[in-house]
Amino acid sequence: MSLGGSDVIIPIMGITGCGKSTFISKLLREETDIVGHNLSSRTSGIDFFPLEYEDGRRIFLLDTPGFDDTFRSDADILKEIAFVLAQTYRKKINVAGIVYMHRITDNRISGTSLRNLTVLKSLCGESAFPRIVLVSSMWDLLAEEPKLHEEATTRELELRSTNEFWGSLCRGGSQVARWTGDEHSTLGVIDHIMTTYEATDNEVLKIQKELVDQGKCLEETEAGKAINQILEEAKSRHREDIQNVSTSRQMALENGDTLLAQEMENDLDRVRKELRNIQRSQVKMKINMDTLVQEKTTEYDRLLKEVRREQHNISLAVQQYRVEQQRVLRERQENETALTEARVFSERSRCDLRENAVKVSREEAARLAIERKNLDEVDEELQQQFEEEQTLLEERREELEKRLRRDRRKELIKKNSIPFLTLLAGLGVTIGGGILINPAMIGAGSGMIVSGAQKLDFDRKKKNKEENEETKLNLDEVD
Ligand SMILES: Nc1nc2c(ncn2[C@@H]2O[C@H](COP(=O)(O)OP(=O)(O)OP(=O)(O)O)[C@@H](O)[C@H]2O)c(=O)[nH]1
Ligand SMILES: [Mg+2]
Structure with missing residues (x-):
């Protein structure tokens, strides 16, 4: 690939x-x-x-x-x-x-x-x-x-x-x-x-x-400078806030309002913390390409492993959905067979009843008529039960189909992200302008067979x- x-x-x-x-x-x-x-x-x-x-x-x-x-x-x-x-x-x-x-x-x-x-x-x-x-x-x-x-x-x-x-x-x-x-x-x-x-x-x-x-270095790039300027502006605002709140806190202390002074102390802590975060952010941008690559490739290597793990889990889920789908289809088939058998049986019983009705007395014929009616009722009940069960199974099948489609899509996205992540993790080797995935790093994991993207x-x-x-x-x- x-x-x-x-x-x-x-x-x-x-x-x-x-x-x-x-x-x-x-x-x-x-x-x-x-x-x-x-x-x-x-x-x-x-x-x-x-x-x-x-x-x-x-x-x-x-x-x-x-x-x-x-x-x-x-x-x-x-x-x-x-x-x-x-x-x-x-x-x-x-x-x-x-x-x-x-x-x-x-x-x-x-x-x-x-x-x-x-x-x-x-x-x-x-x-x-x-x-x-x-x-x-x-x-x-x-x-x-x-x-x-x-x-x-x-x-x-x-x-x-x-x-x-x-x-x-x-x-x-x-x-x-x-x-x-x-x-x-x-x-x-x-x-x-x-x-x-x-x-x-x-x-x-x-x-x-x-x-x-x-x-x-990142901080020397135009985008780095733009972010730095934004951070510098935020720093001056924070410094101004610190000055103002410190003065107010001093006044509150002089007036003996310790509660207000404490609230202001909390505010000061918060602003000082934000200021420190900004300073830390600025330090983060003092980074050149080599160090950036070192830092990020390690992160992407971790991400790559995670994505491959996720992809594996989704594959398992997809397999389970497929098994479950097969089971549902089998159950539907079994239901149909059972219904057909029941129909054959009741048809045969009806035939017997019809044949007997010709030969028997009037009282006996009336009993057979009741039996036939019972048979019809049982048939109807069976048909109803069959339809209900098939509807439930069909709903389950549709639900599984939906999940299967969703997870297969997710799996495909993960799969197709892998070559890109591999490149970012620094594992790609450039040959003639193309990238070959380093086979030693990737191994024979199923994740590497990249099927067509959407x-x-x-x-x-x-x-x-x-x-x-x-x-x-x-x-x-x-x-
Ligand atoms: N009606 C309508 N809703 C939209 C449109 N674009 C986005 N939304 C909704 O806006 C919300 C945020 O959309 P996202 O696509 O998550 O936004 P994002 O830019 O990816 O946000 P981040 O990941 O936080 O940076 C979601 O609830 C979307 O459904 C649009 O054009 N029309
Ligand atoms: Mg988003």
Whole structure:
């Protein structure tokens, strides 16, 4: 199994909850558990979703955490993204494009959104702006609300015309797209990225050049500087807070208000802790490519083992579902046989009764008629029982079928992530631009036989397009 050459990556970026995982899940078609439904950030590391493009090459969609992640600092996230981008660049896997998502329903551009945009711009560099598609989500929520829809359109215009939002990106060649939340719309974005990628020379992202070609430390890269500036601003705010709260605490002590003074002491502890975290984050970015590779390859090696274990467990579950499904089918078959036998038996009894009825006295005939009626009742009851049981078994079979499909999809995703994880774990060997998985490290595990990734159904996209012009992707050329 080789990886590299014509395979490409497409990072999906944006703040927490903007719809990155949902966007990806539309291409996977089956329900997966990658989408978060609460406030805490669901995607905490980078996840990889391999898909097959129409010409057979693989596209790895990278589900990234936003720079506002609930569990990880901005520096940690930058390290993660920088490493993946640098490592794939070293292995000659190109970035076909970047999807940057934004919730159009947000009434104003939050500080977090601005922070993400700033990092995006510095990460890509101006020459890669044409590789970016700015995708707004949540339009489906406005479909029935003309007034809200109009407001959103105005916001979209504002985003495109304001330099610090999307303005500079659009002028630099980034495209704007409305995402209607369905597979067709999602395919439109990917198709656009791939078409642009094929029509233009490969464009290396700024951070890839800085880390790999120029040997810069993470903190010296433009994205590192952007994060550092954000951290410096946060530090000055914290220092100011410490000064103000310390003064107030002193006054509270002088007034003998020990309770208030204690509360302020707690506040001070909290702010000092945050300040220390920021300082630690800054230290984390004083890292060059070699150290970054050392640190991250160890992490990815661990992740690789975990994914392979998970894949193995899913395989076991799939096998169990299959066995259970066979059992259900067998039971249905047995029920049918039992019913057929019962019918043959009762038909035979009915025949006997009919024959006897001709020869017997009137009293006896009346008794036989009652027997026949009893037989009919038993038959009916059997039929009813049979139908009930078959319905239950059919429901169970459908449930198993659903689980089987879901788990097989999960298994495939895991399986197809393995070559990518292997590359990130530093186990890939570059030969002639391709990556060979190191067989000694991988062993003969079932996980390494990578079957075809999910094929992107562009035919379906074309068909949908003809059928439903309303969901047409709004990919505007911006001059
Ligand atoms: N109606 C609607 N809901 C959406 C859309 N995009 C995302 N959502 C919902 O918004 C929530 C968050 O979506 P996610 O896809 O988990 O967001 P994310 O960007 O991956 O978030 P993180 O992993 O935390 O960074 C989920 O409940 C989604 O169902 C959209 O276009 N329309
Ligand atoms: Mg997510």
